[in-house]
Each structure stands twice: as structure tokens, then as C-alpha cells.
Amino acid sequence: MTRTFIVGGNWKMNGSQSTVKDLVAMLNNANLDKNVEVVVAPPSLYIPSVISTLKAGEVAGQNIYAESKGAFTGEISAEMLKDVGAKWVIIGHSERRHVFKEDDKVIAKKVKHALDVGLKVIYCVGETLADREGNQTTAVVFSQLQAVASEIKDWSNVVIAYEPVWAIGTGKVATPDQAQEVHKEIREWIKKNVSPQAADAIRIQYGGSVNSGNCKEIGMKPDVDGFLVGGASLKPEFVDIVNAQQ
Numbered sequence: 001m002t003r004t005f006i007v008g009g010n011w012k013m014n015g016s017q018s019t020v021k022d023l024v025a026m027l028n029n030a031n032l033d034k035n036v037e038v039v040v041a042p043p044s045l046y047i048p049s050v051i052s053t054l055k056a057g058e059v060a061g062q063n064i065y066a067e068s069k070g071a072f073t074g075e076i077s078a079e080m081l082k083d084v085g086a087k088w089v090i091i092g093h094s095e096r097r098h099v100f101k102e103d104d105k106v107i108a109k110k111v112k113h114a115l116d117v118g119l120k121v122i123y124c125v126g127e128t129l130a131d132r133e134g135n136q137t138t139a140v141v142f143s144q145l146q147a148v149a150s151e152i153k154d155w156s157n158v159v160i161a162y163e164p165v166w167a168i169g170t171g172k173v174a175t176p177d178q179a180q181e182v183h184k185e186i187r188e189w190i191k192k193n194v195s196p197q198a199a200d201a202i203r204i205q206y207g208g209s210v211n212s213g214n215c216k217e218i219g220m221k222p223d224v225d226g227f228l229v230g231g232a233s234l235k236p237e238f239v240d241i242v243n244a245q246q
């Protein structure tokens with residue numbers, strides 16, 4: 001099966017009204033590869049303005065809370081994202097896991113809730129440097145997948161982002177072979193634990209220090225179906241990353 005390449009730009013907690021406007025204009029004016037799906041995740045406050053101005057792709061939230069509404073100061077819900085027109089949400093990002101101490105249980109609950117509400121999910125998994133050095137990469141990634149598999153059966157609206165924690169924001173990108181090896185293991189896991197059809201269809205992005213210089217080689221690997229880009233998604237080189245498959 002041909003999987004549509006998908007490139008996400010996670011803007012994290014960066015930008016201002018003016019830089020967000022500039023980024024949207026840059027994307028709208030770029031000649032982006034029509035065969036690549038583009039999703040950008042602005043900070044929540046800027047989501048409505050990006051939705052109303054971006055022509056070049058769809059919009060994601062960077063996080064949600066697992067409940068629909070209520071006394072959860074500071075949080076936003078999947079329903080709210082849906083209400084303002086977002087199509088996607090990123091869940092389980094390494095910064096949510098490590099800075100905000102979200103565990104697999106709450107993350108899995110968020111994935112289920114987002115899918116129930118009708119959002120598509122970019123579900124992030126990945127090992128720390130200590131995990132990798134202790135040969136625990138697949139054990140960690142599989143347990144992150146299992147947590148979600150305990151909550152959902154249908155993975156058709158899920159994209160998996162494999163983001164080794166040691167590669168995020170560090171400039172230490174995984175080699176194409178390292179990325180391929182884990183992506184292949186993830187696909188095998190989906191085959192065994194969900195279904196062969198799901199394994200064939202699911203898209204697996206690589207994230208962690210992706211830039212215009214390294215994306216082509218990683219993107220050529222057979223089990224790499226896109227990227228989740230942080231730092232470089234705030235720069236003009238994001239266009240080169242989207243267009244790297246041409």
C-alpha cells in the first residue's frame with residue numbers, strides 16, 4: 001500500500017502573533033509538494049488564527065486534557081480543538097511525558113478521547129538515551145504502544161511519531177538506519193498486536209533534530225512515512241523538508 005507522506009511542524013511554545021502570521025504566509029506562498037500532507041501545531045492561543053489563514057495544510061493542537069470539560073484550570077479539551085476547526089492533536093510528546101510527567105495511562109486516555117471526539121492523533125513514542133544504552137529501546141516503545149492498544153482498537157486515525165528523546169532539540173539526529181530499525185519494529189508490533197492491514201496502512205513519522213540537510217536520506221527509508229519537526233518547522237527550511245521527497 002502507498003502511504004501518503006506526512007510532515008508535521010510542532011511549533012511548541014514559540015512565536016507571537018506577528019511571527020505566526022509570517023510563518024503562515026511563508027507556507028501559503030511556498031510551492032509545497034502536493035503529495036505530502038502538512039500539519040502544523042501552533043501554541044493553543046494561535047490555533048484559531050492559523051486555521052482561518054492557513055491554506056497549505058491542517059492544524060493540530062499540541063496537547064489536550066482527557067476530559068471534555070470542567071474544573072481543570074489551564075487545560076483545553078479535544079472538544080474545544082474540534083470546535084475551533086482543528087483536525088489533529090499531538091499526544092504523548094516527550095516534553096509532555098518528561099517535563100509534565102504524563103504517564104502512559106493518562107496519555108492513552110487522551111488518545112481514546114481525542115479519537116472519540118473525531119480528531120486525528122499524532123501519537124509520540126520514543127526512548128531516552130539511558131533506555132537506548134541499556135538496550136531497552138523496543139521494550140520502551142512497545143510499552144508505549146501497548147498502553148494505547150489497551151484503550152483503542154481502531155488505529156486508522158492515528159499517526160505514530162517515533163521521537164528518540166536523545167534526538168529532540170539536540171542536533172543529534174538518529175541515523176537513517178537507526179530510524180528505519182525502530183520504525184520497522186513498530187510496524188511489526190502493529191502487525192502482531194493490531195492487524196496486518198493496520199500495519200500496512202499506519203504512517204510512522206520520525207522526529208528529532210530533522211532539518212533540510214538530513215531529511216532526504218531518512219525519508220528514503222521504507223518504514224519512514226514522514227517527519228515531526230520541531231525547531232526547523234519555525235524556519236523557511238520547513239518547506240525544504242516538506243519538499244524533500246520530490
Ligand SMILES: O=C[C@H](O)COP(=O)(O)O
Nearest residue numbers: 010168169208209230231
Ligand atoms: O515534535 C517535534 C520534536 O520534538 C522534534 O523537535 P526538534 O526537531 O526540535 O528536535
